[in-house]
Amino acid sequence: MRTDPRARVERWQTDVPTVGGPLEADAATLSAYTGRGEELLAALPARYDRDGAAQHLADRIHAACRTARDRFVGRHAEAVHAALTDGLRVHRGVAELAAAAAEAFPGLVPTGTQLAAERALPQRDKEGREIDQGLFFRGLLRSPSAGAHLLESMRRPTARAVELLPRLRSEGGLNLGPVALHCDAGVARLTMQNLHCLNAEDDAQVAAMETAVDLALLHDDVRVLLLRGGIMTHPRYAGRRVFSAGINLRDLVAGRISFTGFLLGRELGYVSKLVHGLRLDDGTDAQKPWVAAVDTFAIGGGMQLLLVADRVVAGADAWFSLPAAKEGIVPGAANLRLARLTGARLARRIILGGRRVHARDADAGLLCDDVVPPDEVGDAARRAAAELDSAAVLANRRMLNLAEEPTDALRAYLAEFAYVQACRLHSPDVVARAGASA
Known part of the structure; x- marks a missing residue:
């Protein structure tokens, strides 16, 4: 006689191992316990075929694991x-570290096969295995030694940037797809050109941004970075520049926004490099001041970048927004950084209430x-970049960033962010809201 699935799950669930x-x-x-959990999960229908009772059992299995x-x-x-x-x-980034953990400690984080299966599904049909990665990185980042080493590892140059650096030096510019990079007169101009989606951020855009930031910080002749949106081909804004529309909600609904490549990797990767510099092999940091030039709007991740820029120039018709409450996800490290610039009350109105700040508003000077x-x-x-081209500016921005964002404070924030963001990524309300907005 076949045992009832609920009874099998209940018996297994009572034996969650201690350490x-x-x-x-x-x-x-x-490994033994989670392996049995995977067997119980595999006995259930796929998520898109589960009824309420089957999904309840799946949730219990995931929770116990x-x-x-x-x-x-x-x-x-x-x-x-x-x-x-x-x-x-050995310095490993988050994706490589997660892959190594899956091999060395079976059952701790999802395998490459499991992640590939998830990647092929729309967001609503995934098991949410990236939540297990969020648990893993929360644990590592909570540790002062492991967390500090991980932050340092993520600030090292990418292999692609090291490979492309000689070409940049000889040609003066590179087209990286979603981002173009041109170096002239000591200024590296990074132009975001994800034109079909108003510079919305996706996995490819984040990877290209990190390569471009690495190259600009590695290039000996570059002293200042300047980030601006490209000229749009999108019918609604054709011929105009747009800074950024934030996360690509279509990709989110389709299941193409990754946790390690985008949501966590972006914060620990190129954004952290813009603030704290590129960690070099000799143990020093390559840091350079940078300017954000905002045309039209900076939404979500675009506005997050303004919070770490040394100078923000905006068109009089531009506006800024962090629609965290509308999208349902955590706006990167904005919760750590925004109140420092605006004060707690305005930060809450922006993040929790969805307030847009227009460049002509009286309090816009807190952001630009x-x-x-x-x-x-x-x-x-360009004038702002010239004003930042100074050795004294470089030294003082370093000290300002150390005072405003100590490594341990960033590490502690990102530890909790890792898990909370992974959970939000797979929350039903996020999928529903993204689908309605896409």
Whole structure:
């Protein structure tokens, strides 16, 4: 007689393992327990075919496995990270680190096969396995030693940037697809050109931005960075420049926004490099001041970038927005940074209430430095870049950033962000809201 699925899940669920032994023993226990959980999950229909009762069982299986994983990484985060980095001698980014963890500690994080299966599905039909990655990185980032090493590893130059640097030096510019980079007279001009979607951010755009930022910071002749949106081909804004429309909601609904490549990788990657610099092999940081030139609007991730710019120039018709409450996801590290610029009350109105700030508003000066006629944004941005071209500026911005955003404060924030954002990515309300807005 076949046992009722609910009874099998209930018996298994009561035995969530505790931890307290050596790493190897606890890892073997975790693997056995989550392996049984995967068997129970596989016995259920795929998510898109489950009824309410079957989905309730799946949720219970995931919850029990996540409790076990959380206990394990909570106790062994530093030992796990040391094992994956050869005692902190190897620098791995979040995607590579997660892949290594899946191989070295079966059951701790999803495998490449599991993630590939998820990637092929629309967001509403996924199991939410990236939540397990969020648990993993929360555990690592909560550890002062493992977390600091991970932050440092993520600020190292990408292999693609190192490969392209000689070509940039010889040609003076590169087209990286979603981002173009041109260097002249000490200024690296980064032009966002995801033109079909108003510079909305997707996985490819984030990867191209990181390469461009790396190249600009590595190039010896570059002293200042200038970021601006390209001229649109989108019918509604054809011929106009747009800074950024934020996350690509169509890609989110379709399941093409990744956790390690975009949501976590963006914050620990190129955004952190813009603030704290590129970590070089000799242990020094390559830092340079940078200007954001805002035409039309900076929404979501676009506005997040303004919070870390050294100078923001905006057209008089531009506006800024962090529609976190509308989209349902966490707006990167804006919750850490915005109140420092605007004060707590205005930060809450922007993030929780969805308030738009227009460049002509009385309080817009908290977010941008120069408001100019729309057709003068380019000239004003170039003047701002020239004013930042100073060794004294470079030294003082470094000290300002150290004071405003200490490494431990950033690490502690990103630890909680990793898990909360992974959960929000797979929340039904986020999928529904994104679908309505896309």
